[in-house]
Amino acid sequence: MSQLPSKRSERIFTDFKKEYSDTQALTEANRCLYCYDAPCITACPTSIDIPKFIRRIANDNVKGAAKAIFDSNIMGMSCARVCPVEVLCVGSCVYTNTDVPPIQIGKLQRYATDQAFEKGWQYYEPGQSSGKSVALIGGGPASLAAAHRLRRFGHSVTIFERDTYLGGLNTTGVAPYKMKADRSLTEVEWILKIGGIEVKTGSEIPKDISWQELRTNFDAIFLGFGLGRDRYMSLPNAEAEGIYGAVDYIAQFKTGDVALDNIQNAIVVGGGNTAIDAVRELIGLGINNVTMVYRGDERKMSGYLHEWMEAKKEGALGQWRSQPIAYIAEDSKLTGLRCIRMDENKQPIADSEFSIDADLILLAIGQDKQHELVQSLPGLEIEWGKVVVDATRATGCAGVFAGGDCINGGKEVVNAVDDGQKAADSIHSFLTGENHG
Secondary structure, eight states: OOOOOSOOGGGGOOOSSOOOOHHHHHHHHTTOOOOTTOHHHHHSTTOOOHHHHHHHHHTTOHHHHHHHHHHHOTTHHHHHHHSOTTTTTGGGOGGGGSSSOOOOHHHHHHHHHHHHHHTTOOOOOOOSOOSOEEEEEOOSHHHHHHHHHHHHTTOEEEEEESSSSSSTHHHHTSOTTTOOHHHHHHHHHHHHTTSOEEEEETOOTTTTSOHHHHHHHOSEEEEOOOOOSBOOOOOTTTTSBTEEEHHHHHHHHHHSOOOOTTOOEEEEEOOSHHHHHHHHHHHHTTOSEEEEEOSSOGGGOSSOHHHHHHHHHTTOEEEOSEEEEEEEEETTEEEEEEEEEEOTTSOEEEEEEEEEEOSEEEEOSOBOOOGGGGTTSTTOOEETTEEOOOTTSBOSSTTEEEOTHHHHSSOOHHHHHHHHHHHHHHHHHHHHOOOOO
16 A cells, blocks of 8 residues: 655644543543433444443543454544544534533544554454355445445455545545554555455546446446546636635645745635635645635534534634625736625625735635446436435436435535444445345
């Protein structure tokens, strides 16, 4: 697997949420009520038995605690860092309806899974060979989770990844104050240690290998590819130097080095979680003035409000109900952004134009869906750019299953893991004729 360069801009960041010491973990674990029918389990897309793993920490059985996590979510280490626990498990803790702080489930999960990695604990082995093979398209969380479970069933698996690194957005897109790229690759290596997972990076499907070849050479296919390139705005001066897609730009400083010495003012256009992450990352990289421009209201933005509140504490500014109408440039170099105010119905307000200085603009207004990659698969249905699947993650094309961003349009890592694991169960049933529910 390819190694990351040692000089990466992301290395300047420190963890936003510090890890627990042994004493802190034990103290927090003993606060848990170990609820029967615990709401935190229901709130977790992978249904981790949270009371079980916390009780094991309290009983000084950290190895058993980590196994309880991995049994439900093989990517429990990264999910402990990147999951929006405030709106999932922690947000559902029974303590949230009292004056008592909720159990810090994410930190306890990180405590257990980090120890599993550091001490080299391995819990799983490949199953007896089934003689069946599965191709997995994309090397992100959905495919990694599916591949690991398929190996436990004894199937041969091959991951085809277009880019250099495995891990998907865990490696190239997650905010470095939550998890750095090298930590993501540590998780990838741990997953691959089960053995028998073949990886082919630099393989673009169907450009390098056709769907027909894949269907001939493999008994089943899992579609786990993510979203495509950043979307851009067709505005005057769009060719000016200093305008980038947010996802691509984040990938640059997570896996390499970016020069920001001459950047004084930056703008991030958008109101989702990628936009908020980009704002906080630019501030962390030392840019003095960072402004989010969003056409809607602050309280109605699609990004998590608690993340935006942290960004504001760090100095981020916001321009709400503001629609970009032109880039401002001098000699092809970006100098600012021209906007117009919008009313509550998102209609332009006359004579309300204003400008913001900017040496750098990141566009976080969405990514293209990659449904055109699979249009030649017979029976496969596309709806609003997303691959249509049933509850088992099966598509309308026999032997083809899917999960992750290509079916949900872009959700959390934990959703992708859940898709991959459920798809693996369904693929196993398809290959063996067994019913595994």
